Amino acid sequence: MLVEKVRGAMRIAAICPEAxxxxxxxxxxxxxxxxxxxxxxxxxxxxxxxxxxxERLADHCDRFTPLVxxxxxxxxxxxxxxxxxxxxxxxALVAAAEDSLARFSDHVRSGCxxxxxxxQALARFAPGLSFARPEDGDVVLRRLPVAAxxxxxxxxxxxxxxxxxxxxxxxxRPSAPLAARFGEDLxxxxxxLLGSADSRIVPRRSPPALRFETRFAEPIARTEAAMAALAxxxxxxxxxxxxxxxxxxxxxxxxxxxxxxxxxxxxxxxxPMRDGEVLMRLLHExxxxxxxxxxxxxxxxxxxxxxxxxxPMAPSQLQLEGGAVSEEAFAALIDRLSSRLxxxxxxxxxxxxxxxxxxxxxxxxxxxxxxxxxxxAPQTGEPPSRPIHLFDxxxxxxxxxxxxxxxxxxxxxxxQQHHVVRFEGPERIAAPWWKHAPGKSGLTRDYxxxxxxxxxxxxxxxxxxxxSERPDPRWYVHGLFA
Amino acid sequence: xxxxxxxLESLKAHIAGLERACAGESGGEPxxxxxxxxxxxxxxxxxxxxxxxxxxIFAFEADDAGCATGFAAALALxxxxxxxxxxxxxxxxxxxxxxxxxxxEIGLSPAQVILGTLPDALxxxxxxxxxxxxGDVGVAVVELxxxxxxxxxxxxxxxxxxxxxxxxxxxxLRIAATPAPSAAxxxxxxxxxxxxxxxxxxxxxxxxxxxxxxxxxRPAGGAWRVEWNREQACLAEAPPVGGAGTGGAAxxxxxxxxxxxxxxxxxxxxxxxx
Numbered sequence: 001m002l003v004e005k006v007r008g009a010m011r012i013a014a015i016c017p018e019a020x021x022x023x024x025x026x027x028x029x030x031x032x033x034x035x036x037x038x039x040x041x042x043x044x045x046x047x048x049x050x051x052x053x054x055e056r057l058a059d060h061c062d063r064f065t066p067l068v069x070x071x072x073x074x075x076x077x078x079x080x081x082x083x084x085x086x087x088x089x090x091x092a093l094v095a096a097a098e099d100s101l102a103r104f105s106d107h108v109r110s111g112c113x114x115x116x117x118x119x120q121a122l123a124r125f126a127p128g129l130s131f132a133r134p135e136d137g138d139v140v141l142r143r144l145p146v147a148a149x150x151x152x153x154x155x156x157x158x159x160x161x162x163x164x165x166x167x168x169x170x171x172x173r174p175s176a177p178l179a180a181r182f183g184e185d186l187x188x189x190x191x192x193l194l195g196s197a198d199s200r201i202v203p204r205r206s207p208p209a210l211r212f213e214t215r216f217a218e219p220i221a222r223t224e225a226a227m228a229a230l231a232x233x234x235x236x237x238x239x240x241x242x243x244x245x246x247x248x249x250x251x252x253x254x255x256x257x258x259x260x261x262x263x264x265x266x267x268x269x270x271x272p273m274r275d276g277e278v279l280m281r282l283l284h285e286x287x288x289x290x291x292x293x294x295x296x297x298x299x300x301x302x303x304x305x306x307x308x309x310x311x312p313m314a315p316s317q318l319q320l321e322g323g324a325v326s327e328e329a330f331a332a333l334i335d336r337l338s339s340r341l342x343x344x345x346x347x348x349x350x351x352x353x354x355x356x357x358x359x360x361x362x363x364x365x366x367x368x369x370x371x372x373x374x375x376x377a378p379q380t381g382e383p384p385s386r387p388i389h390l391f392d393x394x395x396x397x398x399x400x401x402x403x404x405x406x407x408x409x410x411x412x413x414x415x416q417q418h419h420v421v422r423f424e425g426p427e428r429i430a431a432p433w434w435k436h437a438p439g440k441s442g443l444t445r446d447y448x449x450x451x452x453x454x455x456x457x458x459x460x461x462x463x464x465x466x467x468s469e470r471p472d473p474r475w476y477v478h479g480l481f482a
Numbered sequence: 483x484x485x486x487x488x489x490l491e492s493l494k495a496h497i498a499g500l501e502r503a504c505a506g507e508s509g510g511e512p513x514x515x516x517x518x519x520x521x522x523x524x525x526x527x528x529x530x531x532x533x534x535x536x537x538x539i540f541a542f543e544a545d546d547a548g549c550a551t552g553f554a555a556a557l558a559l560x561x562x563x564x565x566x567x568x569x570x571x572x573x574x575x576x577x578x579x580x581x582x583x584x585x586x587e588i589g590l591s592p593a594q595v596i597l598g599t600l601p602d603a604l605x606x607x608x609x610x611x612x613x614x615x616x617g618d619v620g621v622a623v624v625e626l627x628x629x630x631x632x633x634x635x636x637x638x639x640x641x642x643x644x645x646x647x648x649x650x651x652x653x654x655l656r657i658a659a660t661p662a663p664s665a666a667x668x669x670x671x672x673x674x675x676x677x678x679x680x681x682x683x684x685x686x687x688x689x690x691x692x693x694x695x696x697x698x699x700r701p702a703g704g705a706w707r708v709e710w711n712r713e714q715a716c717l718a719e720a721p722p723v724g725g726a727g728t729g730g731a732a733x734x735x736x737x738x739x740x741x742x743x744x745x746x747x748x749x750x751x752x753x754x755x756x
Binding site: 289329330332333334336337340341345346347348349351357360361363366372374375376377378380381383384385386387388389390391392414416421422423424449450451453454455456457479480481482 | 545546547548549551552553555556564566577578579580581582583584585586587588589591592593595596597598599600609612613616618619673674675676677679680682683684685686687688689691710712713
């Protein structure tokens, strides 16, 4: 039995059939239950673990249809439209799903209906029925109690008091008075249940552009063999991509273990790609870099490769002078590093058209940035005007200057005095006009390149113009020059 | 496809070798080495900085991080190829971000730089091992702050071996660190040096005091004051600015005094406080 704390009292959240037979019900107080059945075994309720377990079951059910939705706390909804013929009909699919889920749980209830709501109502109130004709399902539906609508407790009681006990009773009534008396929600739910309103599930994953899978009659228990099977799928994917004139940017392999666990292996590329061998190399890199290796356990019974993102890709040709080739090699290097070290860790610089120094360069994941824009060439004959290290945020310093709006004379940074021997400036960088207006926070910065007595070169700035913007402008060091 | 590409690659490498030999760079580069452009440094190194080796650059103080970074970037530019720069997340907080416009000012194109930011020193070293195994990388800069325990003799030996087998030159940039036994080919110490002032006493080109602390198989020793010339992309002897180090400050401002005549109060202020 599982208990949870509801408004200060321990109440029963879930019970086993034996406890139910003793007359206990969910929602009871633990103290009352103990009074009835003193030898209760009690565990705290963990909704998060339940949810994770449901997600794992949903992963498991991916093998029946790509469109799987979870309906917490205890339901999975599978959209099996167009999948049934693969299993030999609706009833056979439901039986297969029940069989495979029965391995994980004692109680599996299933229902198969025209709409998700009908299916869940049948699963909860009339499990285990399979219908030869669709009309039969409708008849059963109409016999279900109003609780199958999953409406609020008060509405339910009100309906029963009014003598409307089954779905059929409700369906016979005109909808306008029902809506006026019990709310729009009721009518909407009724329509969805009976299939007169459109209703669909929100799958956990959108269907991928391309999907390849292989199933094994006997689970394979060696990772090498699984990777060999995956290589076969990669070859198929390459062929299909070539036929379409497309290349993949994202590849995801999923291993389905026979006990319901799944393992993912994904690779991303910075340029569209359709080379099976290169893909396998990337996936192997990813496999080597995994912190907990893929454990085959009792073996995998299915492997699937999906290509969620595809983009047009022109057939490539070797260039004698090596333009495209070196670009490809560079992209391949980025792909390898990104799949090994993680896509966020490997970045490239992208220039931005702004004067604000800390916004002048972006670092973006290299995989997303196949060709960065060119950088403006520095001015010839001039020493560097931008530092090689930039502090973000700038570090505050104490500055002594001759005059408040003059150049710095000496400054104190990290408890160390620096005497300014040489300086150049100010280089005035104003905040953008939409921040610079009176009353806004944007202040003008006066940047100085300074060199101290030991030859260290700093980039420091005064934040705010003296007198006109601030009475006592603060100073900051913003960067270190080479 | 792949044999064709291989032969194309070898032809290209051959042509590049011929071009290098023909180039006027004072007789061309010795095989497997990259000239720094500074005659004294090149002579001490026996021709140039060896490729496919591990080199260590030390900045003993954190304040010299900018100079050491600049020197590493300059060497990477001389060595050529794709540059992979690996940093710790802590370096980002302590020493600031690697600023792409600043790399442009050194002469490196940020488009050829891949930046890797890893959470800690151990992750950086693991990534460095991976990067060094990729033959397509030209130079890998491994930036480490302080003395991480993970970077010991074994780790450096592993990096050096990987570099030798793949042909990637590895530069270990050690900031605020003290030298410890390692398998590096060369070990440098970089600190700031006063630059030759431009007009109106403005700070000039990047100038560093570099010292060759140690070198495998050759006598070590030698300290130079060098200046980085972006247009020529080479190190050059820094012109004298009235003696190296802190003592030169007074003579320095004297030499350029006529240009800063408009600020007499500042000069006296310096004398008073200095």
